[in-house]
Amino acid sequence: MIFAAILAGGIGSRMGGTDTPKQFLTLGDKPVIIHTIEKFVINSKFDKILVLSPQSFVNHTKNLIKEYFGENDNIIVLKGGDTRNDTLINSIEYIKENFEIGDDTVIVTHDSVRPFVTHRIIEDNINAAKEFGACDTVVPATDTIVESVDSKIISDIPIRDNFYQGQTPQSFKINKLSELINSLSDEETNILTDACKIFVLKGEDVHLVKGEITNIKITYPYDLKLANTILKETNHD
Amino acid sequence: MINIIYRLKSPKFFEEAIEEVELDGVIVRPTYLSICQADQRYYQGSRPSDILTEKLPMALIHEAVGEVISDNENVFSPGDKVVMIPNTPLGDDGYRANYSKLSKFRGSGFDGFTRDLVSLNHDRLVSLPDDFDLKVSAFIELMTVAYQGIMKFKEFKTPFSNVLGVWGDGNLGYITALFLKQMCPESKVIVFGKHVENLNLFSFADDIYLIHDVPKDLKIDHAFECVGSAASQSAIEQIIDLINPQGTINLFGVSEYPIPVNTRMVLEKGLTLQGNSRSEREDFEGVVSILHNNPQLFSYLSKLITNVCEIRSIDDLKTSFDKDYISDFGKTILKWEI
Numbered sequence: 001m002i003f004a005a006i007l008a009g010g011i012g013s014r015m016g017g018t019d020t021p022k023q024f025l026t027l028g029d030k031p032v033i034i035h036t037i038e039k040f041v042i043n044s045k046f047d048k049i050l051v052l053s054p055q056s057f058v059n060h061t062k063n064l065i066k067e068y069f070g071e072n073d074n075i076i077v078l079k080g081g082d083t084r085n086d087t088l089i090n091s092i093e094y095i096k097e098n099f100e101i102g103d104d105t106v107i108v109t110h111d112s113v114r115p116f117v118t119h120r121i122i123e124d125n126i127n128a129a130k131e132f133g134a135c136d137t138v139v140p141a142t143d144t145i146v147e148s149v150d151s152k153i154i155s156d157i158p159i160r161d162n163f164y165q166g167q168t169p170q171s172f173k174i175n176k177l178s179e180l181i182n183s184l185s186d187e188e189t190n191i192l193t194d195a196c197k198i199f200v201l202k203g204e205d206v207h208l209v210k211g212e213i214t215n216i217k218i219t220y221p222y223d224l225k226l227a228n229t230i231l232k233e234t235n236h237d
Numbered sequence: 238m239i240n241i242i243y244r245l246k247s248p249k250f251f252e253e254a255i256e257e258v259e260l261d262g263v264i265v266r267p268t269y270l271s272i273c274q275a276d277q278r279y280y281q282g283s284r285p286s287d288i289l290t291e292k293l294p295m296a297l298i299h300e301a302v303g304e305v306i307s308d309n310e311n312v313f314s315p316g317d318k319v320v321m322i323p324n325t326p327l328g329d330d331g332y333r334a335n336y337s338k339l340s341k342f343r344g345s346g347f348d349g350f351t352r353d354l355v356s357l358n359h360d361r362l363v364s365l366p367d368d369f370d371l372k373v374s375a376f377i378e379l380m381t382v383a384y385q386g387i388m389k390f391k392e393f394k395t396p397f398s399n400v401l402g403v404w405g406d407g408n409l410g411y412i413t414a415l416f417l418k419q420m421c422p423e424s425k426v427i428v429f430g431k432h433v434e435n436l437n438l439f440s441f442a443d444d445i446y447l448i449h450d451v452p453k454d455l456k457i458d459h460a461f462e463c464v465g466s467a468a469s470q471s472a473i474e475q476i477i478d479l480i481n482p483q484g485t486i487n488l489f490g491v492s493e494y495p496i497p498v499n500t501r502m503v504l505e506k507g508l509t510l511q512g513n514s515r516s517e518r519e520d521f522e523g524v525v526s527i528l529h530n531n532p533q534l535f536s537y538l539s540k541l542i543t544n545v546c547e548i549r550s551i552d553d554l555k556t557s558f559d560k561d562y563i564s565d566f567g568k569t570i571l572k573w574e575i
Contacts, residue, residue, distance in 0.1 A: 029257070116239055231256070
C-alpha cells in the first residue's frame with residue numbers, strides 16, 4: 001500500500017499579520033492546501049491520503065475537502081501534533097491501527113504549503129522509497145552556507161557542492177520509520193526536526209530525489225504574494 | 238490544480254512558470270515528446286519579430302505521447318498510453334477542424350506540451366496499444382499530417398496514379414513516402430532529394446533520384462512536396478516540369494516567404510494544388526490503426542530518431558534544441574523526466 005501524509009499541523013508563526021494558518025490562505029482561487037491535496041488525489045497509486053491539520057482547523061479542513069472533492073473516502077483528515085514529529089507519529093499510528101501494512105508499505109510525507117510539487121517528484125519519491133526504504137527531496141544549495149555557532153563569528157564555511165536544500169516530499173517504508181522512531185531516546189527526539197534525520201542518526205541510508213526550485217514552501221507573506229502574481233500573469237490557456 | 242509549465246520566454250531562453258488547471262477532463266503526464274521544425278523556428282527566433290512578440294512566452298512542442306494520470310469520467314484508466322492531439326477546436330464553423338479559424342493549435346496559438354501535466358478533453362486523446370514503441374509514437378502527429386494529405390489525394394478522381402513523386406529527403410518526405418507505399422500499394426513511389434546520404438535511407442521506395450540528376454524522360458502522375466522554406470520554389474518548379482496532365486500536387490512544406498509558382502503550366506496541364514497542414518482526430522486514429530496493423534513500420538520509422546535526450550532540467554531542454562538544430566536529418570526525441 002502507498003499512503004500520502006499531507007502535513008498541515010503547523011500554525012504558521014512565520015507568516016505574520018494573519019491568524020489563519022498559511023495552508024488555508026488563497027492561492028489563485030483555492031486554498032493552498034487544496035492545491036497540494038490535488039497533486040496527490042490525481043495520483044491513483046495512493047491508497048489513502050491523510051491530511052494532518054491543527055486541532056482547531058480539523059473541521060474547517062474537512063469542510064474544504066468536501067467542497068472541492070465531494071465525498072471522498074480516500075482523503076482522511078486527522079489532528080496534527082505539537083511538533084512535526086508528533087504529527088508524523090499521529091499519521092503512522094492511524095495507519096497501523098486501521099490498515100494491514102507490510103514491510104513494503106510506503107508513506108510519502110509532504111508539506112501542505114508546497115503546492116508546486118510536481119507529478120515527477122511524487123513519482124520519484126514513491127519509486128525511491130520502495131527501492132531504498134527512505135528518500136528526501138533536495139535541490140543543490142545555491143547560496144554559500146556559512147556556519148556560526150555563536151551567531152557572531154563564522155565558525156566554518158563548508159564546501160557548497162556537498163550541500164543541498166531539503167524540500168518535501170520525504171518518503172519512507174512505514175515499518176522501518178516506525179521502528180526507528182520507537183528506538184529514539186528522549187534526548188534524540190528533542191533535537192529532531194526532520195524525519196530523514198531519524199534515519200541518518202540511526203545510520204540508515206536516505207536516498208536523494210531531485211527536487212525543483214519551483215517547489216517552494218509558502219512560508220512568508222512574500223511567498224504567497226509572489227506565487228499569486230506569477231499565477232495571474234502566466235495563465236495563458 | 239497548480240501545474241508547472243516550461244515556456245519559451247524569448248528565443249533560446251526557457252523559463253518555468255506556474256499555471257492553474259481544472260481537474261475536469263483527462264490529466265496526462267507527457268512521457269516522450271518530439272521537436273518539430275516549427276518549434277525550432279520559435280527557439281531560434283527565425284519567425285518574424287511581430288509573431289514572436291505576439292506569441293511568446295509559450296510552451297513549445299505539439300508532438301507528444303503520454304500516460305493518463307486521472308480521468309474524472311473514467312473513460313481512460315490511469316497508466317493508459319495515449320497520443321495527444323494538439324489541434325483544439327473551440328467551435329464548429331463547418332470547416333475541417335485543423336483548418337478552422339475557430340481552432341487553436343498547441344505550440345502555436347497556445348501553450349504546447351512541455352509541462353508537468355497536461356489537461357485535455359477526452360476527444361483530444363487517442364489510445365495507443367501497449368506494444369507501441371513510444372519513442373516512435375512521439376512523432377505520430379507528424380505522421381498524421383502526411384496521412385491526411387494522402388487521404389485527401391486519394392479522394393481526387395484522377396486519370397492515372399501509377400507513379401507518385403515525393404520531393405524532400407527529410408523527416409516528412411520519409412514518412413510520406415513510407416505511408417504512400419502502405420496506403421497506395423499499387424503505385425510506384427519515387428523520392429527526389431538533395432542529400433544522397435539521406436536518400437539512401439529510403440530503401441522502401443521504388444526509386445530515388447538526386448534533384449539535379451533526374452532522367453530526361455521521367456514522368457510522374459502526382460507529387461507530394463515535403464521541402465519547405467525557400468527551396469520549395471525549385472521543388473515546385475521541378476514538379477510542374479515532370480508531372481503529367483491533370484496531376485495533383487500536395488503541398489506540405491512551410492515557408493516563411495511567398496513562393497512564386499509557374500501558374501501558366503498549372504493551367505496548361507490542368508493541375509490541382511492541395512495545401513496540407515495539421516491534422517485532426519480521424520487522422521490520428523488512421524495512423525494508429527496503420528501502425529497497429531503494420532508493426533514493421535516501427536523499424537523504418539525508428540531510423541528517423543537521431544537524438545534521444547533525457548530532460549531533467551531547463552538546461553537539458555535547451556541542450557536538446559541545440560542538438561536538434563545541428564542535426565541535418567531525423568527527429569530529436571525528448572524523454573520527459575523533468
